[in-house]
Amino acid sequence: MKRLWLVPLLWASAAHGATDAAADYQQHCQSCHGVNRVGSSGPALLPESLGRIKPAEIRQVIEHGRPASQMAAFAPLLTAQQIDALVSFLQQPPATPATWNEQDIRSSHRQLADLSQLPSTPQHHADPLNLFVVVESGDHHITILDGDRFEVLDRFASHFAVHGGPKFSPDGRFVYFASRDGWISLYDLHNLKLIAEVRAGLNTRNLAVSKDGRWVLVGNYLPGNLVVLDARDLSLVKTLPTHSRVSAVYTAPPRNSFIVALKDVNEVWELSYAAPTPNFEPRRIQAQDVLDDFSFSPDYRQLLATSRKAGGGQVIDLDSGKVVTDIALSGMPHLGSGTYWQRNGQWVFATPNISKGQISVLDLKTWKLIKEIPTLGPGFFMRSHSHSRYVWSDVFFAPGNDAIHLIDKQTLEIAHTLRPMPGKTAAHVEFTQDGRYLLLSIWDREGALIVYDSQTLQEVKRLPMNKPSGKYNVGNKIEFAEGTSH
Template sequence: MPGRRGLLGGLAAAALAAGRAEAMTAERGTGDLGLVVERASGSVQIVETTGRSALGRITGLGDLSHASAVFSRDGRYAFVFGRDGGLNKIDLLQGELNRRVLQAGNSIGGAISDDGRLVAVGNYEPGGVRVFDSVTLEPVEDIPAAYGPEGAARSKVVGLADIPGRGFAFSLYDADEVWTVALPEGGAPEIRRFRDAGRQPYDGFVTPDGRHYIAGLFGEDGLTRIDLWHPERGVQRVLPGYGRGEEPLPVFKMPHLRGWAVAGEQVFLPAIGRHELLVADRWDWTERGRVAVHGQPVFAVARPDGRQVWVNFAHPRNDVVQVVDTESLSVVHAFTLGRGVMHLEFTPRGEQAWISVRDINRVEVFDTRSLARIASLPAESPSGILLTARAGRIGF
């Protein structure tokens, strides 16, 4: 695309002033590594799950108040997306910041293509999606997500996820649309727009088989589904009007849909402004039930075997994690861990759950069978926990 090498302009690559993790000396694979985001200090810890230990800290990563990460195909590199528009490439084996660019003014997450060649970032300011070469972080494409009369406005982009076919799906919060884009090597972007996708889509996820993109709606009760196998079917509604006739509660924190709460034949979804999980049939997307929970759910994360869903909650009830049995649709256990439970991540086979507790500066690790605490790691205002197993998953 013309001028793409000048895309960064005044947002030129920042100097690599970051620290180097101190403990990355042993030869190792990457399969049990991961990151703990330390949101207050602009740093991440590199951790390993076999011995449940921290290996070191990397600093200088910018504003990580809403940070997320994806991983290269081999699990060696993490791409960390900062709220300040920073795109950071971290070498997990060397324990150092490999590259950093400031690609926008305010970004909200990203994704990596199925071939591992492209990293895409969803932006609030100036809006749209920017795509980079995963090796060099050189710009490849700028997709403005333009809407309105003659495309005069750029929309905030949310719910950016990879989809099969060297592509991405994402939601336009301001335009009430969902877009998919394929980026064939050497060809122009192939964009498909799904208009009237529902009011204010705020997040999205792709089902584990890569078939469906689901967008949560903030401006109305319900969700939007796009069948990626049959895009010609257009926008389809999921659980429309689930709060019909009832006054919603004030929303203190937006729920997230990236927990992949797909468990067997069921999908577990946080209800906005309600103390409930919504349960939908995975195949026909009709309602199967609801689960009353402790507060307004933020993450609903399925254990890899699908037997349980673990849930955390928005302020002021954010000191608790509840465990939901997916057969009985009932809460079977609750942990009280301290204020600011931010994120949950299971190890690939589900034997451990890692939970960040921001306000007590700890990451707590639990055995998911006995529900006993098996490790407790210090961290500076931890939020996201992201393990390299994500490298092999669609839409994660």
């Protein structure tokens, strides 16, 4: 009790530290990262944007800067105590809540090239439908790769933390990127040139492109809303408040609509783009739980979504808008990274699990569990191809995450376990359009893309890369091919 006098002093000290950190931010950071930390030439420094980055990593960047970027090293200017205070300051919400409205979106729009002045045919030697778009998250770059020769055609800087998977125009000419801090970029794969950019939000989940190639839909965590853009130049068409963070947005081609999962309300939204001038008013489908991520049945009539209340998954019929069934799956299935294929003439669906070392295989007609395949640890990505006898699945969250399993799609047994680079994380596979080869990522700053022959499983080529977190084949994506993500 005698030490109660210390409490006001500790509070005063903490408040003083926060004040000093705010002053240090204003002096050293604000010119690049913006007033109220919403970003400018540098990325946003908000809790929503930094949520996946550990405090030690934030401290490392402040101290030593970022290679090949404008981020300087501040260790010579700031003490260790000042840097620690900045790290803590950046992980707290700003004193004034960050906002981003339609005028902000319009003001951020940048037209970088005039499409009318560019050739409409590919200006390179590669097959335009067998290109790979590679996201190198180690230094925030995009690599365009020839999928026949496995040679780099272009490499350019991206905005901070591109995620959610690039999406393509229906003809494969254009690719659209979403960064974590809300920047949407349009790139011309025929001319290897950035066309336009716009900032659609402050923290973005992902985007989708309509089947007719006219619209881009962006789902935001902050502010909680949907943003419709014109796919030709990324100009703003409309914003739709959701009063919720957006978990995911996808296009459902047979339905001529976007499907949206919301993180804070028990609803799925369907936005039709079938009309000549759609109004994008949502059809609200009641769910029995908040849905984190989802996958579709092959005909896009049913939605399979993660549901904690169901203890696994919830199946929603999109035609009737009714919940068909719950699926009891232990752990935390990652349905958005699942994949499907035909086994004995019937469609099956398999999902990795981010909290348990198992893969769950379901019958897509009855939604009954066929088998749980034990793995070396929790996984994140599964990929296959109609011409491959295997589905490839990582063990991303396991201590030994340098392993990757090859599961026989007919026997549902692990046929092979590879360790491409011992000691380094192996994850995320994507096949060439014809399925003859596949590319596997080594998630490390001194990582690589490893090219395998999909039949012999022999390594064909190794391309050094800076943490290639994902790669996406144009043909597979625009055809919504079996075995790849949508």
